[in-house]
Amino acid sequence: MDPNQQQPQQPQGSPQGQPYEQPQPVVPTAEQLNASQQPTPGQPQPQPQMVYVARPINPAQPHITEEARAKHEASKKKYPELNLSEGEYVISAVRRHPVGMVPIFAVVGVVLLALAIGVPIYDSMRETAQNLPPTGIVAILAFLLGLLTIIGGYVAVYVYMNNKFFLTNESVIQEIQHSLFSKHEQTVSLANIEDASFVQNGLIPHLFNYGSIRLSTEGDETTYRFSYVANPKQQIAILNNAVEAFKNGRPVSED
Helix, strand or coil, rough: CCCCHHHCCCCCCCCCCCCCCCCCCCCCCCCHHHHCCCCCCCCCCCCCCCCCCCCCCCCCCCCHCCCCCHHHHHHHHHHCCCCCCCCEEEEEEEEEEEHHHHHHHHHHHHHHHHHHHHHHHHHHHHHHHHCCHHHHHHHHHCCCCCHHHHHHHHHHHHHHHCEEEEEEEEEEHHHHHCCEEEEEEEEEEEEHEEEEEEEEECHHHHHHEEEEEEECCCCCCCEEEEEEEEEEHHHHHHHHHHHHHHHHCCCCCCC
16 A cells, blocks of 8 residues: 555544445435525515517508408498408308298287187177177277287397308308397407308208308317308308318418
């Protein structure tokens, strides 16, 4: 052994002749780490860093072709009730099938027929019965009831026909008329439409070629439905082609 090589010194209090062991590092526990990360009273607290992003005052407008601009102006004139963005135009305007008004006409017709038959029957009954109101008063009441029935039928037809569904080159717009003085509009971007399908249940919908279309959106999983659609298969085909073209960055056509 080299006499110049220094021997490791034994720590004080360790017995002679015993091998010297290097002390192991102490690993702090999670509680000790959390305690060490707590701010010390009196020390300045670190302030959050603010990042400022500059936005242009006048952002660049998307390029709109002359053809799209002309279609936009035509759609605004034809559908002034729609709030179309610049360059947006209507591809398809879906209205409800007239077959949905048959129950309305049936109810109005039955009521008017019952009133028309009821007045002569009442007049014949009055000849045999006593203490009945005059036939003229009953006829006036029947006339007023028939007039109210016609007005109610007109309102029902107005509400039915004012439920509309529009497909544009950017979105789907649905106008929902709940009653004579209750209406709202909902708009769904073509980029958010995940699935579009139609349903025809029963013999009558297949005979008159009407049904319901259904749209489901991404994210919030909202479902939109529109019933009594004429030729729903064709309307869904147009809608799916528009959604696919919009998501792939292609121009949305009317075919």
